Amino acid sequence: MGWTDNLFTGIHEIDLQHQVLFDIVARLEQAVTLDDKWSAVHFALVELTNFVNVHFAVEEALMRLHCYPGLEAHIADHKMFSTVLAEIKKHSIREDVSAEMTKWLNHWLVNHIGIADHAYVPHLRTAAIVSTPLG
Numbered sequence: 001m002g003w004t005d006n007l008f009t010g011i012h013e014i015d016l017q018h019q020v021l022f023d024i025v026a027r028l029e030q031a032v033t034l035d036d037k038w039s040a041v042h043f044a045l046v047e048l049t050n051f052v053n054v055h056f057a058v059e060e061a062l063m064r065l066h067c068y069p070g071l072e073a074h075i076a077d078h079k080m081f082s083t084v085l086a087e088i089k090k091h092s093i094r095e096d097v098s099a100e101m102t103k104w105l106n107h108w109l110v111n112h113i114g115i116a117d118h119a120y121v122p123h124l125r126t127a128a129i130v131s132t133p134l135g
């Protein structure tokens with residue numbers, strides 16, 4: 001699991017952000033697997049939280065700008081991930097983060113990008129105002 005080329009949306013900025021998310025998750029998985037100090041795991045979770053907040057905000061702004069009909073459901077999906085991530089981050093202060101937890105984050109990203117993110121692409125592409133900037 002992780003980034004594969006079939007996750008490309010064709011929207012350059014979004015694709016770059018998705019790849020950064022997988023890079024952070026890979027570092028997190030490595031820290032958990034190698035049994036690094038708890039701080040390495042915790043700070044990878046902090047980094048993931050910060051970056052995912054930016055990514056979700058950018059994506060939601062794009063969908064809102066283009067009146068995407070699936071916006072509310074997509075936001076709910078993002079919120080669910082953020083809630084679980086916040087729980088894992090909190091957990092990491094008291095106890096070890098398990099490989100199952102990082103696997104869940106990884107799988108969620110693969111499924112979400114492959115299904116929910118890919119679902120908004122045709123809508124954004126047919127909206128005239130984005131055809132050029134989104135490449």
Ligand code: FEO
Nearest residue numbers: 059112113116117
């Ligand atoms: Fe790329 Fe909806 O997260």
